[in-house]
Amino acid sequence: MAEKTIVITRFDPDKDQAPRKQEYKVPCEPDWKVLDAVNFIKDELDGSVSHRWSCRMAVCGSCGMMVNGEPKLTCKTSINDYGDRIDIEPLANFPVVRDLVVELDGFMHKFESVKPWIVRAKEKAADQAALHETKGTYSQSAEQLATFKQFSMCINCMLCYAACPVVANEPEFLGPAAIALGHRYNMDSRDEGNAERNAIFRGEGTVFSCSYANECSEVCPKNVDPAAAVNQAKFEAVIDWAKNLVLPRGGA
Amino acid sequence: MNVFRHDIVIVGGGGAGLRAAIEAAENHPNASIALVSKVYPMRSHTVSAEGGAAAVARDDDNLELHGFDTVKGSDFLGDQDAIVYFVEQAPKELALLENWGCPFSRNEDGTVATRAFGGMTTKRTWYAADKIGFHMLHALFQHSMRFKNIVRYDEYFVSKLLVEGGACRGVAALDIRTGEYNAILGRGVILTTGGGGKIFPFTTNGTIKTADGMALAYRAGVPLKDMEFVQYHPTGLPGTGILITEATRGEGGYLRNNKGERFLVDYDYGVGKKAELGPRDMISRAIVQEIEAGRGFSGAYGAYVHLDLTHLGADVINFKLPFVRELAKTYVGVDPVTTPIPIRPVVHYMMGGVDTDIHGATILPGLYAAGETACVSINGANRLGSNSLTECLVFGAAAARHAMNYSKGAGAGDERAVIAQCEEEAGRVANLRGRKKGGEKIAAIRRELNQVMEDSCGVYREQVSMQAGVIATAQLRGRVADLRLEDESKVFNTEVITALELQNMVEVAETLAVSAAHRKESRGAHTCKDFKTRDDTNYLYHTMVHHDPAGPRLGKKDVVLGKWVPEERKY
Numbered sequence: 001m002a003e004k005t006i007v008i009t010r011f012d013p014d015k016d017q018a019p020r021k022q023e024y025k026v027p028c029e030p031d032w033k034v035l036d037a038v039n040f041i042k043d044e045l046d047g048s049v050s051h052r053w054s055c056r057m058a059v060c061g062s063c064g065m066m067v068n069g070e071p072k073l074t075c076k077t078s079i080n081d082y083g084d085r086i087d088i089e090p091l092a093n094f095p096v097v098r099d100l101v102v103e104l105d106g107f108m109h110k111f112e113s114v115k116p117w118i119v120r121a122k123e124k125a126a127d128q129a130a131l132h133e134t135k136g137t138y139s140q141s142a143e144q145l146a147t148f149k150q151f152s153m154c155i156n157c158m159l160c161y162a163a164c165p166v167v168a169n170e171p172e173f174l175g176p177a178a179i180a181l182g183h184r185y186n187m188d189s190r191d192e193g194n195a196e197r198n199a200i201f202r203g204e205g206t207v208f209s210c211s212y213a214n215e216c217s218e219v220c221p222k223n224v225d226p227a228a229a230v231n232q233a234k235f236e237a238v239i240d241w242a243k244n245l246v247l248p249r250g251g252a
Numbered sequence: 253m254n255v256f257r258h259d260i261v262i263v264g265g266g267g268a269g270l271r272a273a274i275e276a277a278e279n280h281p282n283a284s285i286a287l288v289s290k291v292y293p294m295r296s297h298t299v300s301a302e303g304g305a306a307a308v309a310r311d312d313d314n315l316e317l318h319g320f321d322t323v324k325g326s327d328f329l330g331d332q333d334a335i336v337y338f339v340e341q342a343p344k345e346l347a348l349l350e351n352w353g354c355p356f357s358r359n360e361d362g363t364v365a366t367r368a369f370g371g372m373t374t375k376r377t378w379y380a381a382d383k384i385g386f387h388m389l390h391a392l393f394q395h396s397m398r399f400k401n402i403v404r405y406d407e408y409f410v411s412k413l414l415v416e417g418g419a420c421r422g423v424a425a426l427d428i429r430t431g432e433y434n435a436i437l438g439r440g441v442i443l444t445t446g447g448g449g450k451i452f453p454f455t456t457n458g459t460i461k462t463a464d465g466m467a468l469a470y471r472a473g474v475p476l477k478d479m480e481f482v483q484y485h486p487t488g489l490p491g492t493g494i495l496i497t498e499a500t501r502g503e504g505g506y507l508r509n510n511k512g513e514r515f516l517v518d519y520d521y522g523v524g525k526k527a528e529l530g531p532r533d534m535i536s537r538a539i540v541q542e543i544e545a546g547r548g549f550s551g552a553y554g555a556y557v558h559l560d561l562t563h564l565g566a567d568v569i570n571f572k573l574p575f576v577r578e579l580a581k582t583y584v585g586v587d588p589v590t591t592p593i594p595i596r597p598v599v600h601y602m603m604g605g606v607d608t609d610i611h612g613a614t615i616l617p618g619l620y621a622a623g624e625t626a627c628v629s630i631n632g633a634n635r636l637g638s639n640s641l642t643e644c645l646v647f648g649a650a651a652a653r654h655a656m657n658y659s660k661g662a663g664a665g666d667e668r669a670v671i672a673q674c675e676e677e678a679g680r681v682a683n684l685r686g687r688k689k690g691g692e693k694i695a696a697i698r699r700e701l702n703q704v705m706e707d708s709c710g711v712y713r714e715q716v717s718m719q720a721g722v723i724a725t726a727q728l729r730g731r732v733a734d735l736r737l738e739d740e741s742k743v744f745n746t747e748v749i750t751a752l753e754l755q756n757m758v759e760v761a762e763t764l765a766v767s768a769a770h771r772k773e774s775r776g777a778h779t780c781k782d783f784k785t786r787d788d789t790n791y792l793y794h795t796m797v798h799h800d801p802a803g804p805r806l807g808k809k810d811v812v813l814g815k816w817v818p819e820e821r822k823y
Binding site: 012013014015031042043044046047048050051052053054055056057058059060061062076097098099101104108112115116117118135136137138139140141142145148149152153155156181185188190191 | 291292294295296297299300309343344347348350351352353355356357358360361362363364383386387390394395397398406429458459460491492494495575578579582583693694695737738739740741742743744745746747
């Protein structure tokens with residue numbers, strides 16, 4: 001066991017004008033994650049500290065925070081990666097609700113705006129008739145699955161937004177996770193919504209705002225590689241646009 | 253206080269809740285569906301299911317086999333009408349999930365791949381590598397966004413059902429961000445809040461799994477059913493309790509003791525040729541017995557055995573079990589490609605829950621439940637792995653259909669009285685904020701509750717400890733009403749939420765202890781050292797617990813039998 005000083009950025013809009021730092025001495029076990037230290041503070045030292053967490057196995061995406069200035073999934077980050085003093089702040093580039101809790105409204109709006117669902121051109125009834133022959137499921141090869149699988153692994157932890165230099169300057173930027181999500185559906189062989197999403201991607205503040213910093217892929221705890229998705233989405237959006245010039249109905 | 257009106261209100265945004273919302277929204281485009289969750293839906297604990305979801309898919313399989321496997325797995329306590337309906341609906345529901353974008357793993361011919369699972373006769377578990385729960389949840393959540401008539405209340409905590417004139421009229425919900433109360437009204441409420449594994453100290457469950465829906469229904473006069481049946485998953489990581497999927501064994505992994513023996517093969521644990529693919533209750537007991545026989549390993553977080561995947565090779569592990577590899581490396585520092593994973597049985601799932609019929613309806617008009625919150629029951633005394641996600645889909649959809657149907661004929665009741673109830677609830681919860689006069693801290697009571705439940709309702713149970721559990725949980729129910737809280741803020745006050753969750757857990761824990769102590773037999777996951785065999789003469793019934801100011805009151809409900817006659821459960 002080693003005592004560490006955990007410095008938490010506190011902010012309660014009911015009484016604080018600005019964020020303040022509060023220090024806690026925490027006896028840390030060597031196998032702890034950073035989240036364990038925050039939970040210890042909440043349970044034993046100060047019940048008024050607010051943070052989000054749930055699964056503690058790096059899949060629910062709740063517990064992203066800035067740890068010594070870097071966005072981290074705190075349930076996956078070993079406390080031993082740090083020295084005796086650890087600075088914990090809410091995720092950068094998001095409005096703060098309270099303490100370590102950030103506001104997701106903007107993120108959720110971006111997320112929904114890319115139409116993250118399977119779009120089919122055919123009427124449902126016609127589709128169902130075709131599906132009937134395959135016990136109701138679409139056929140998809142392992143190769144087709146592999147084209148988008150990686151981009152479907154995003155846990156919405158939002159670390160990539162906290163790391164993205166474009167989001168920092170341009171909060172309306174659609175951002176890495178939302179673009180990767182839209183691209184994920186564009187690449188899915190079951191989907192026919194490319195034209196709609198590519199039109200979105202050609203709009204302002206989307207794929208062409210990306211500055212190739214690659215920070216998003218570096219901080220991603222699930223190796224989704226959103227930077228690759230953004231690059232591929234740019235390419236597809238341009239090809240789609242060119243096709244529209246030559247064949248006005250997108251070649252369909 | 254705000255008042256919002258919808259056709260139906262769904263509480264919980266995991267697999268069952270999202271499926272219910274989609275079913276209602278798609279078939280009733282003019283209806284308004286409220287989806288209320290204490291977390292953003294993609295944080296729901298469905299996310300951490302790993303292995304797969306069961307439904308007949310292959311030519312060598314049929315509904316009869318899936319039905320019988322489920323009945324036998326339940327140790328004949330599952331209701332056979334519900335199980336027949338479940339296995340019939342299962343393939344259609346999973347096909348819909350595929351249509352909605354779930355990235356299922358595939359066979360070479362492009363059809364959905366299936367894998368072997370415990371207690372299942374053949375390969376019928378549809379999977380997405382080892383993250384089916386994550387993909388199912390995200391596919392459902394993303395698909396739900398296309399329906400503009402689903403109105404989400406993200407991060408709203410429901411603390412009370414609003415019951416007036418003998419029917420459920422809506423919910424009292426605390427907006428966690430503002431601290432304000434809201435009456436969210438509907439002519440039909442569906443509870444889909446998951447189970448309550450956090451009652452126990454060592455669990456696969458995330459911190460949000462606090463039995464909220466069960467407590468809400470119970471306090472509203474709806475009985476809980478079969479609460480004594482708690483599933484221990486055989487393979488959890490020591491210390492954290494993080495789940496290592498049964499798919500590891502479905503793909504050919506072995507359990508080994510400290511002599512390197514595959515003890516499920518070398519010793520008779522009743523699982524026969526199934527070995528590692530036996531049902532969870534039996535495998536968990538076998539592990540405990542191996543440890544008690546001195547054939548386990550000792551570690552900082554208690555004794556354990558090994559889950560050996562080394563013979564599967566890096567390719568199989570990377571392709572089919574990549575999350576397991578990530579979890580083992582991150583949380584116990586072991587790479588399963590080269591080294592066995594330390595594992596021990598861990599609380600995973602509650603077979604019991606809110607008593608419903610086959611349509612998800614409770615005895616309270618207007619109140620429905622589905623998923624782990626509910627007890628239909630298809631799981632009886634022991635659930636088979638990969639049936640629970642499918643259950644969320646099948647019964648989430650069924651509950652939505654019946655709730656929508658109910659809503660068309662239901663009146664609104666006395667709305668002023670309903671809103672007055674919500675105001676009263678708002679007052680109660682406001683008094684909890686910064687309650688410095690209280691006696692004990694949340695964490696202290698939670699630790700004590702956890703210890704009581706582990707001591708009284710573990711893998712093996714004894715009358716004397718179960719009776720002690722009954723007394724201890726009743727006492728905790730008194731103490732949890734007098735908590736000491738520090739946080740006075742209205743904004744995102746997670747301390748108040750934690751206090752409400754602890755009150756829910758204590759209430760439900762008491763029903764669990766009382767149900768367990770009364771069942772003097774061994775059936776499925778309920779294993780008594782004092783009563784070692786199943787007793788169909790005296791205990792082939794569902795345990796019912798009713799809320800009573802004096803404490804839980806027990807009752808019985810018949811098991812629905814059918815073509816499968818109870819027999820000795822051997823594999």
